[in-house]
Amino acid sequence: MTKEEIIQKGSLAYEKPSLLNNNTMHYCPGCSHGVIHKLIAEVIEEMGMADKAIGVSPVGCGVFIYKYLDIDFQEAAHGRAPALATGIKRVLPDRLVFTYQGDGDAAGIGGNETLHALNRGEGITIIFINNAIYGMTGGQMSPMTLMGQVTATSPYGREAAIHGYPLKLAEIAAQLEGTAYVTRQSVESVAAIRKAKLALKKAFQISMEEKGSCLVEFVGTCSSGWKMTPVDANKWMSEQMFLYYPKGDLKDITKKEKS
Amino acid sequence: MAKIRGAVVIDQDRCKGCRLCVVACPTQTLALSTTSVNHRGYAFSEDVNPDACIGCSSCAQVCPDGCITVYKIREE
Numbered sequence: 001m002t003k004e005e006i007i008q009k010g011s012l013a014y015e016k017p018s019l020l021n022n023n024t025m026h027y028c029p030g031c032s033h034g035v036i037h038k039l040i041a042e043v044i045e046e047m048g049m050a051d052k053a054i055g056v057s058p059v060g061c062g063v064f065i066y067k068y069l070d071i072d073f074q075e076a077a078h079g080r081a082p083a084l085a086t087g088i089k090r091v092l093p094d095r096l097v098f099t100y101q102g103d104g105d106a107a108g109i110g111g112n113e114t115l116h117a118l119n120r121g122e123g124i125t126i127i128f129i130n131n132a133i134y135g136m137t138g139g140q141m142s143p144m145t146l147m148g149q150v151t152a153t154s155p156y157g158r159e160a161a162i163h164g165y166p167l168k169l170a171e172i173a174a175q176l177e178g179t180a181y182v183t184r185q186s187v188e189s190v191a192a193i194r195k196a197k198l199a200l201k202k203a204f205q206i207s208m209e210e211k212g213s214c215l216v217e218f219v220g221t222c223s224s225g226w227k228m229t230p231v232d233a234n235k236w237m238s239e240q241m242f243l244y245y246p247k248g249d250l251k252d253i254t255k256k257e258k259s
Numbered sequence: 260m261a262k263i264r265g266a267v268v269i270d271q272d273r274c275k276g277c278r279l280c281v282v283a284c285p286t287q288t289l290a291l292s293t294t295s296v297n298h299r300g301y302a303f304s305e306d307v308n309p310d311a312c313i314g315c316s317s318c319a320q321v322c323p324d325g326c327i328t329v330y331k332i333r334e335e
Contacts, residue, residue: 001264001332001334003266003306003309006264006265006266006314006330006331006332007266007268007330009332010264010265010266010314010330010331010332011330011331011332012328012329012330013265013314013315013316013319013329013330013331014316014320014327014328014329015319015328015329016325016326016328017325020325022273024273024324025323025324027323027324028275029275029276029277029301029323030275030278030279030323031323032323033323034322034324034325035320035321035322035323038323038325187321189283189321190283190317190320190321193321194320223277229278230277230278230279231278231279231282234279
């Protein structure tokens with residue numbers, strides 16, 4: 001059977017989600033953002049929420065997410081996405097409101113906004129992409145940069161005496177009364193992508209039920225900022241970042257309800 | 260014995276040649292082009308061994324740019 005015959009007679013096993021449009025993404029080759037955009041599009045499509053989803057885009061590499069996903073979007077000032085999402089959710093409580101933020105936006109500049117929005121238990125989901133670096137501006141050290149990691153602004157590696165320690169935002173969020181679901185995922189392999197998709201769907205569902213706020217952290221790669229090939233970046237992430245940022249659910253109130 | 264056959268369609272103009280699909284493919288169906296580049300100068304992904312494809316869609320799932328569409332069929 002030739003390729004053309006399989007395409008004609010066979011069934012479709014996978015195609016780009018329809019909410020992800022044909023604009024070419026500005027991301028570097030192999031960037032985790034692309035996979036996470038696809039997951040968001042797939043989950044919203046499966047939930048049938050395309051008309052009711054409102055995203056808030058950050059400042060950082062993820063800023064142009066509104067150009068790639070065909071749902072409503074609002075662009076926030078740097079780090080202020082959770083505050084904007086709070087406003088949107090309070091005015092339009094039937095909408096699926098989420099923010100999409102990098103580590104510089106959510107943990108650095110917007111750390112205060114992020115923690116207070118989560119602690120208020122707003123029915124929003126914060127999608128937090130942690131790639132340990134300020135990717136858009138050229139790979140400077142971020143709050144999430146690992147100890148000893150060399151970046152443009154820590155050329156001898158991150159040192160505790162000078163730069164302090166990496167911030168475990170998800171662990172902090174899990175301690176807050178207002179959060180309903182806090183999880184840490186990644187998208188480096190097919191298995192990880194499947195798990196991440198389930199986690200994202202769960203977070204969206206919990207935030208729609210207004211049980212509390214949700215934080216979905218994705219440990220991601222920045223192959224340009226880390227100065228590696230995309231394949232090596234995935235390997236480095238699996239070997240180094242998962243040690244400090246272990247994957248899994250950190251808080252899940254729906255599990256407590258069942259038991 | 261029934262055999263699952265697959266076929267991939269790659270949007271080569273959209274491809275950025277990150278090689279993640281090549282690594283994710285369990286059957287070595289895909290490889291980056293060695294003789295040509297697309298209009299943006301990237302070596303794009305090609306199905307160099309189409310007969311090996313089993314339609315698992317691993318390549319399509321890891322593709323950050325959503326360039327790959329996968330079809331599959333059960334061959335008796």
